[in-house]
Amino acid sequence: MAHIDAGKTTTTERILYYSGYTRSLGDVDDGDTVTDFMAQERERGITIQSAAVTFDWKGYRINLIDTPGHVDFTLEVERCLRVLDGAVAVFDASAGVEAQTLTVWRQADKHKIPRICFLNKMDKTGASFNYAVESIREKLKAKPLLLQLPIGEGKTFKGVVDVVSKEKLLWNPNSDDGKDFERKPLLEMSDPELLKEITEARNALIEQVADLDDEFADLVLGEFSENFDLLPAEKLQTAVHRVTLAQTAVPVLCGSALKNKGVQPLLDAITMYLPSPEERNLEFLQWYKGDLCALAFKVLHDKQRGPLVFLRIYSGMIKPQLAIHNINGNCTERISRLLLPFADQHVEIPSLTAGNIALTVGLKHTTTGDTIVSSKSSALAACRRAEREGEKKHRQNNEAERLLLAGVEIPEPVFFCTIEPPSVAKQPDLDHALKCLQREDPSLKVKLDPDSGQTILCGMGELHIEIIHDRIKREYGLETYLGPLQVAYRETILNSVRATDTLDRTLGDRRHLVTVELEAKSLETSSLLPVIEYAASVAADLSQASREAVENGLHSACLQGPLLGSPIQDVAITLHSLVIHPGTSTTMISACVSRCLQKALKKADKQILEPLMNLEVTVTRDYLSPVLADLAQRRGNIQEIQTRQDNRVVIGFVPLAEIMGYSTVLRTLTSGSATFALELSNYQAMNPQDQSTLLSQRSGLS
Numbered sequence: 097m098a099h100i101d102a103g104k105t106t107t108t109e110r111i112l113y114y115s116g117y118t119r120s121l122g123d124v125d126d127g128d129t130v131t132d133f134m135a136q137e138r139e140r141g142i143t144i145q146s147a148a149v150t151f152d153w154k155g156y157r158i159n160l161i162d163t164p165g166h167v168d169f170t171l172e173v174e175r176c177l178r179v180l181d182g183a184v185a186v187f188d189a190s191a192g193v194e195a196q197t198l199t200v201w202r203q204a205d206k207h208k209i210p211r212i213c214f215l216n217k218m219d220k221t222g223a224s225f226n227y228a229v230e231s232i233r234e235k236l237k238a239k240p241l242l243l244q245l246p247i248g249e250g251k252t253f254k255g256v257v258d259v260v261s262k263e264k265l266l267w268n269p270n271s272d273d274g275k276d277f278e279r280k281p282l283l284e285m286s287d288p289e290l291l292k293e294i295t296e297a298r299n300a301l302i303e304q305v306a307d308l309d310d311e312f313a314d315l316v317l318g319e320f321s322e323n324f325d326l327l328p329a330e331k332l333q334t335a336v337h338r339v340t341l342a343q344t345a346v347p348v349l350c351g352s353a354l355k356n357k358g359v360q361p362l363l364d365a366i367t368m369y370l371p372s373p374e375e376r377n378l379e380f381l382q383w384y385k386g387d388l389c390a391l392a393f394k395v396l397h398d399k400q401r402g403p404l405v406f407l408r409i410y411s412g413m414i415k416p417q418l419a420i421h422n423i424n425g426n427c428t429e430r431i432s433r434l435l436l437p438f439a440d441q442h443v444e445i446p447s448l449t450a451g452n453i454a455l456t457v458g459l460k461h462t463t464t465g466d467t468i469v470s471s472k473s474s475a476l477a478a479c480r481r482a483e484r485e486g487e488k489k490h491r492q493n494n495e496a497e498r499l500l501l502a503g504v505e506i507p508e509p510v511f512f513c514t515i516e517p518p519s520v521a522k523q524p525d526l527d528h529a530l531k532c533l534q535r536e537d538p539s540l541k542v543k544l545d546p547d548s549g550q551t552i553l554c555g556m557g558e559l560h561i562e563i564i565h566d567r568i569k570r571e572y573g574l575e576t577y578l579g580p581l582q583v584a585y586r587e588t589i590l591n592s593v594r595a596t597d598t599l600d601r602t603l604g605d606r607r608h609l610v611t612v613e614l615e616a617k618s619l620e621t622s623s624l625l626p627v628i629e630y631a632a633s634v635a636a637d638l639s640q641a642s643r644e645a646v647e648n649g650l651h652s653a654c655l656q657g658p659l660l661g662s663p664i665q666d667v668a669i670t671l672h673s674l675v676i677h678p679g680t681s682t683t684m685i686s687a688c689v690s691r692c693l694q695k696a697l698k699k700a701d702k703q704i705l706e707p708l709m710n711l712e713v714t715v716t717r718d719y720l721s722p723v724l725a726d727l728a729q730r731r732g733n734i735q736e737i738q739t740r741q742d743n744r745v746v747i748g749f750v751p752l753a754e755i756m757g758y759s760t761v762l763r764t765l766t767s768g769s770a771t772f773a774l775e776l777s778n779y780q781a782m783n784p785q786d787q788s789t790l791l792s793q794r795s796g797l798s
């Protein structure tokens with residue numbers, strides 16, 4: 097996991113090569129890597145979908161998932177992090193911690209994933225081991241354990257010193273694949289200076305680990321207090337393993353994936369310090385008692401084989417022809433084939449056990465995020481065990497929810513645009529393509545515009561929508577037309593308003609009659625859904641069916657605000673009176689309540705809320721002024737300007753509407769030397785002037 101372009105894909109390629117899975121070294125810049133197998137990924141050189149790969153290293157089986165770094169694909173990252181037992185955070189050693197590193201680090205914290213840091217690009221001009229370590233300490237608030245020190249930096253980078261074993265690892269400069277390197281103990285005779293430096297670093301590491309691990313502290317203070325040099329490397333390694341699992345510190349290694357240096361020791365560190373599946377101690381495992389429990393964390397659509405579902409198996413075993421129960425979908429399905437994922441090649445296997453990642457064929461109803469068990473009765477048995485555990489926090493939830501693995505929050509899309517098929521006859525094909533894409537990617541939302549009947553795509557960013565457009569063309573052979581990209585605004589109200597409405601309609605011989613009086617007011621706290629309250633007289637004789645009809649009506653009215661047709665948020669609604677004539681259908685109740693709320697909202701003082709983005713621009717000193725001047729024109733609010741080596745990092749907020757197409761602008765302003773990262777911060781009220789400009793633009797358009 098890492099910020100975009102830190103070198104995850106390049107590192108992965110080296111890992112696959114050294115482990116023997118590939119015979120030649122792929123190169124992101126040549127577009128022939130194994131894990132970036134989607135055509136767009138190869139063309140754009142970025143990782144969009146995290147591919148899962150299985151390989152072996154020195155007797156260990158490793159399942160590796162290369163995650164995307166671009167912020168538009170945050171959800172994809174979180175979905176993958178969730179099924180991981182450990183992670184390698186890759187850094188560009190010349191940049192240290194970057195904006196997206198912080199985001200993925202927080203996600204890993206949330207899912208309690210032990211990590212190792214790999215300071216990549218040590219060969220790059222400006223690479224600084226100390227700077228990168230400092231930024232891990234300061235920005236990630238993590239305790240780095242320096243297990244290696246670099247030999248040289250930038251152009252002079254030759255290899256690393258293993259602090260734990262006091263050995264130096266030098267790569268043969270004439271080797272073109274980095275397989276040839278020598279590991280030599282540091283000797284007083286040949287490397288007196290380096291040996292002194294490493295002995296100090298090792299002593300400091302021992303003290304640091306002893307501070308974090310009592311068992312190790314006892315050992316060090318007992319047997320080895322006089323001379324740390326006598327402490328065997330294995331004892332230190334075991335303690336570092338425990339500390340990594342406890343997540344009280346992170347091992348730090350360094351290298352250059354591109355120049356083929358430092359990757360084999362990284363693989364050793366993965367097997368040595370990151371947990372095996374059994375060491376994860378996941379709470380829910382005890383409820384299953386060895387029965388199957390797996391999580392579908394990714395769905396891919398394959399033209400020949402249909403949906404391919406990636407499963408992380410937590411307990412039990414799966415085999416082809418096995419019937420499984422999907423808790424979320426409450427359905428039973430059959431796995432037809434079982435494959436081991438090897439990027440776009442898949443090896444057929446007879447069974448797979450806990451700890452592994454499997455690729456299944458035949459599951460037609462399973463979507464990303466679903467929990468898979470062996471049968472409904474096994475789910476119920478696990479549920480009873482969970483109940484007996486007296487899990488307070490699960491007590492209010494319903495049965496199924498109790499068994500689900502912790503969910504991934506799906507962020508609200510901030511962009512939308514219309515999408516049209518080449519002809520009306522192709523609309524069903526487009527609908528099918530979008531349905532398949534949505535199963536793979538829950539952050540893509542598809543809606544129908546109630547006024548125009550057009551299909552609307554909602555996504556996480558410009559790149560996200562562009563990629564979806566591209567995939568519809570390549571994978572489904574449909575040339576579609578996208579409307580202009582628009583920002584997803586929200587609306588709210590600022591005061592309290594009342595309205596009444598009556599619906600009286602006779603259909604056939606049945607009379608439907610409803611009268612409602614309600615009040616809508618602004619809510620102090622932020623809430624996407626309306627908070628609904630009932631006056632005591634209404635609540636007293638409201639049936640469950642009528643209550644649901646009322647709530648459906650209110651929710652549907654909140655989907656389309658009176659100003660822009662955007663969703664309404666932060667409102668509370670009180671039903672003061674509701675009279676329903678016997679025989680009135682629930683549809684009519686919903687329709688009347690919805691119309692009444694729309695009436696009230698129209699009368700209220702209205703406010704548009706716009707998405708505000710966190711922006712981080714990294715720029716060389718010479719270009720700082722034009723970047724700042726440009727941001728001022730974009731209603732940008734600069735919070736801080738940091739110094740990062742020779743660069744300046746501008747941190748602030750900017751409304752999303754002002755930052756569309758920013759990559760092109762920034763490229764022109766800085767001759768391509770700057771980079772930026774954007775992330776949704778929150779929705780904020782537009783000032784009256786900007787709001788009226790937006791409204792007149794929109795009415796001019798319509």
Ligand SMILES: Nc1nc2c(ncn2[C@@H]2O[C@H](COP(=O)(O)OP(=O)(O)OP(=O)(O)O)[C@@H](O)[C@H]2O)c(=O)[nH]1
Nearest residue numbers: 100101102103104105106142143165217352353354
């Ligand atoms: N100098 C130098 N460049 C590197 C190194 N590793 C990767 N790169 C270059 O950095 C760029 C990005 O590398 P990737 O491996 O695609 O990075 P990534 O983190 O997978 O990128 P995304 O998947 O798009 O987030 C490419 O141009 C690589 O050639 C390295 O060790 N040294």
